[in-house]
Amino acid sequence: MAPEETKEKETQEEYSYYPGCSLHGTAHEYEDSVQEVFRLLGIRLTELPDWNCCGASSAHMTDHGLAVDLAARNLRIAGRLGKDLLVPCAACFHRLKAAEKAMGAQGGQAAGVRILHLNDWLRRSEVLRRIREAVKRPLNGLRLAPYYGCLITRPPSVTDVEEFENPRSMDLLIRVLGGEPGRWSHKTECCGGSLTLGRSDITNTLVSRIIKAAVRADARGIVTMCPMCQANLESNQLELKQRDRGHPVLPIFYATELIAACISDSTSGKRWKAHLVDPAGLLDAPALQP
Amino acid sequence: MPGAYAPFPLTFDRRVSVQMEPIAEGLMVRKAGEDLLDELREAGADATACYQCGRCSAGCPVAEFFDLKPMQVVRLCCYGREDLLIKSRTVWLCASCETCTTRCPNDIDIARVMDVLRSRALRKGQSGTEPKVVAFHKAFLGSIRNHGRVFEIGMLTSYMLRTGDLFSRVGLGLEMFKRGKIKLLPERIKGSGEVRAMFRRKQK
Numbered sequence: 162m163a164p165e166e167t168k169e170k171e172t173q174e175e176y177s178y179y180p181g182c183s184l185h186g187t188a189h190e191y192e193d194s195v196q197e198v199f200r201l202l203g204i205r206l207t208e209l210p211d212w213n214c215c216g217a218s219s220a221h222m223t224d225h226g227l228a229v230d231l232a233a234r235n236l237r238i239a240g241r242l243g244k245d246l247l248v249p250c251a252a253c254f255h256r257l258k259a260a261e262k263a264m265g266a267q268g269g270q271a272a273g274v275r276i277l278h279l280n281d282w283l284r285r286s287e288v289l290r291r292i293r294e295a296v297k298r299p300l301n302g303l304r305l306a307p308y309y310g311c312l313i314t315r316p317p318s319v320t321d322v323e324e325f326e327n328p329r330s331m332d333l334l335i336r337v338l339g340g341e342p343g344r345w346s347h348k349t350e351c352c353g354g355s356l357t358l359g360r361s362d363i364t365n366t367l368v369s370r371i372i373k374a375a376v377r378a379d380a381r382g383i384v385t386m387c388p389m390c391q392a393n394l395e396s397n398q399l400e401l402k403q404r405d406r407g408h409p410v411l412p413i414f415y416a417t418e419l420i421a422a423c424i425s426d427s428t429s430g431k432r433w434k435a436h437l438v439d440p441a442g443l444l445d446a447p448a449l450q451p
Numbered sequence: 452m453p454g455a456y457a458p459f460p461l462t463f464d465r466r467v468s469v470q471m472e473p474i475a476e477g478l479m480v481r482k483a484g485e486d487l488l489d490e491l492r493e494a495g496a497d498a499t500a501c502y503q504c505g506r507c508s509a510g511c512p513v514a515e516f517f518d519l520k521p522m523q524v525v526r527l528c529c530y531g532r533e534d535l536l537i538k539s540r541t542v543w544l545c546a547s548c549e550t551c552t553t554r555c556p557n558d559i560d561i562a563r564v565m566d567v568l569r570s571r572a573l574r575k576g577q578s579g580t581e582p583k584v585v586a587f588h589k590a591f592l593g594s595i596r597n598h599g600r601v602f603e604i605g606m607l608t609s610y611m612l613r614t615g616d617l618f619s620r621v622g623l624g625l626e627m628f629k630r631g632k633i634k635l636l637p638e639r640i641k642g643s644g645e646v647r648a649m650f651r652r653k654q655k
Contacts (some may be wrong), residue, residue, distance in 0.1 A: 182601035187632040211601045211640050218547055219591035222569050225494065230649040231595070234642065266495075315549035316560070325553060351548035359584030359609060360544065361619070363516050396623055426477040427475045 177244040177274070178206040179235060181253035181388075182214050188250075188388035189436035195279075196419035197250050201424055204289055209238045215256040218355040232260030236276075245275045247282060249417070251387035255312035256277040258319050263343075278311045278417065279386050280322070283330040289337050295424040298448040299339025305414070306343040306380035307331035308371070310390045311351050331384055331416055338423045340446075343376030343402065345378035347371045353388035355399070368397035372409055381444055382412040382421060391415060395437045422448040472520040482499075487571070491528060496564045498528035507551035507561050517541040521551050521561050527592020528564065537572035541565075543581035586613035599646045602637035 176199075183193035199206050207428050212235050221228035234258060239246040258277050282288055314325040322328070326349065332342040342388040352371060353364040371394065385391050394413045401408040413436075422432060428450060433441055440449050458611055464653045484592035491498050507521040508514050514521065519541040527536055536542065551561035572578060579586040605626070611617050627633050640646075 182603075185600070185638060186603050187627060188477050188632050191629060211642050213640055213642055214595045214601050216595065217591065217601075219588040222547060222566055223588055223592070224570055225566060226652070227592075227649055230652070231646070234645060234649075245617055277512070297546075303473050311546075311548040311550070316553040316562075318552075318560075319549075352547050355511065355546050356544065356584065358620070359581060359587045360516075363513060363544065367512055399623075435632060437626055437630070441519070 164238065174203070175205040175244055176247040176277070177239050177242040178208045179198060179212055179239070179246055179248045179253060179257065180208060181212075181248070181250040182217075182254075183250055183388035183392075185301075187392055188415075190418065191249060191388055191391070191415045194415055194421045197421040197425065198417045201421070207242065209235060209242065209246075212238060215253040217252050217256065221256065221259065222355075228256065229260045229263045232256045233264060235390045236260060239276075240273050243274060245277055246276050247279070249279050249386065249388075251278065251310060251312040252389060255319065258321070262319055278313050278320075280309070280328065280330045283334055283416075287439065289333055292334070292420060292424065293337045296338060296425065298423055298428075300335070300419070300423065300448055301339060302341050303339075303382075303444060303446040303449075304341040304343050304378075304380050305335050305419075306345050306375035306378055306383045306411075307335060307348055308375075308383045308385045308390060308394075309349050310354075310385065310387050311349070313386060314349065330387065334420070335384065335417060338419055338448075340419075343375065343378035343380040345374055345380065347374040350374075350406065352390050352393045352397075354387075354393045357389075357393050361397075361400075364393060365397055365401060368394055369401050369408065372398050372401075372411055375411060376409045380411065381413055382440060384414045384416050386416050396403070410438055412438045412443055413437060414440065419448070459558050469548045484528065484533060487528055487531070487533050487567075490567055490571075491564060494560070494563050494567055496560040496567070497557075498525050498559065498564060500559055501525045501529070502557065504556060506554045506556065510554055511545055512548060512550065516544050521545075524568070525559060525564060526559060526567075531620040533568075533571065536568050537575060537577040538580060542568045542572060543578075543584040583600065583614050586610055589613065596647060596650045598637040599640035600638045602634070604633060604635065605637060615655045 180192055196206065213231060215235065216231035218230045220231055234334055248257060252328065254276065261276060309328045309331065314322045314328050317325045335342040347370065350371060351367060353367040357364045383394060391413050398408065398410050402410050418432065433439055490500060503526065505521055505522050511521050517540065519539045524536060524541060545565040547562050549562050555561060587610055590606050590613060591601065593609055594606040624633065
């Protein structure tokens with residue numbers, strides 16, 4: 162099949178893949194679950210050879226040219242592979258998309274491949290159908306709050322996302338996995354990830370509001386597709402609980418961890434090892450048991 | 452859809468609106484502010500398009516911690532008060548969540564205005580208001596420059612040395628280490644020379 166034809170198909174059987182620094186470090190459980198889900202669905206991921214850091218917030222906040230240069234090198238590598246590029250990290254996705262737009266505006270050649278976050282991938286109608294068919298251990302009506310945060314969807318001029326004030330990809334996913342997506346106020350509010358070291362007081366405040374909003378919506382856990390959101394929500398609520406014993410604590414899942422838990426053949430005792438808040442102890446859905 | 456609504460010709464030179472009489476000291480500094488407005492326009496953020504509706508400031512999740520609200524930042528750009536802007540806490544506390552940019556009815560990329568102000572503040576040696584936030588960015592970029600990818604322990608060590616904040620996160624670090632989230636060695640890439648060259652271009 163010619164490459165052009167493959168690109169037009171609703172689900173490709175192969176993507177190139179940009180993990181980014183977080184997925185190779187603090188968010189290794191995100192990387193593991195992405196790899197597991199795509200392996201189980203029979204879709205091949207080819208990691209970009211010799212990728213470099215996208216520059217994240219620190220580069221674009223202080224030097225625009227450097228931010229574009231760092232991301233552009235990865236786009237050139239992706240262009241050589243010629244496959245659509247899957248990026249699970251919200252910040253990496255945002256920086257690669259911003260560089261794509263900047264290169265286009267300068268009259269330069271962008272990578273010539275589409276840059277997709279998991280949010281975009283889940284929006285492909287074929288994908289949810291395939292996941293639904295693969296579910297072996299559903300979530301049994303477990304109520305979860307889908308949390309999208311900032312950079313997966315905003316601004317739409319960069320992300321090309323149509324649903325940016327009320328995104329739904331994870332709402333639909335939770336339903337497909339047999340859970341109940343909570344309707345709640347904070348699905349796209351910022352968690353303050355870039356301030357987590359410099360001004361932890363601000364991050365604490367923002368995280369507290371998000372956790373309490375999820376609790377108001379009767380959610381038993383929060384689902385995210387961003388490594389900064391996951392780490393930030395998980396660690397800050399533990400700090401909050403140290404100061405105020407009554408502060409609620411929720412497990413924070415990656416969407417891919419839930420997919421993997423629901424569609425894999427066997428329960429894995431290791432699945433929740435990386436979590437600071439052990440979901441198996443808090444939730445009773447069969448898919449979450451160790 | 453952004454850009455679909457254009458009530459008057461986009462070629463209209465809004466700079467005329469900035470040519471105002473001196474009503475108080477510092478409020479008529481068209482010349483002083485002009486290079487900032489030019490840099491913002493080049494970045495695709497025309498501060499003079501703002502009509503102070505306040506959507507940016509109403510939706511900002513961090514505004515309560517700011518000393519200048521986002522709408523005041525945009526207006527002060529027009530007033531040529533870069534001196535106030537680069538000394539503000541706001542430019543460093545902005546989390547770049549892009550809510551303001553997304554909601555601005557005049558398509559002003561306000562998050563980008565903050566980026567431009569931050570880089571100008573650093574160029575002018577102004578980073579004193581939120582030193583820990585600046586230290587984090589420097590430590591993060593230093594890690595990319597050294598390895599091509601971020602090496603978290605190295606980055607955190609650099610941050611702790613820059614700020615003297617040695618112990619506040621040690622407990623969390625240990626918990627993360629126990630869960631295999633902290634690598635002891637950096638990943639190195641073949642293209643690290645290319646990455647370092649990008650940083651050298653930045654310094655020029």
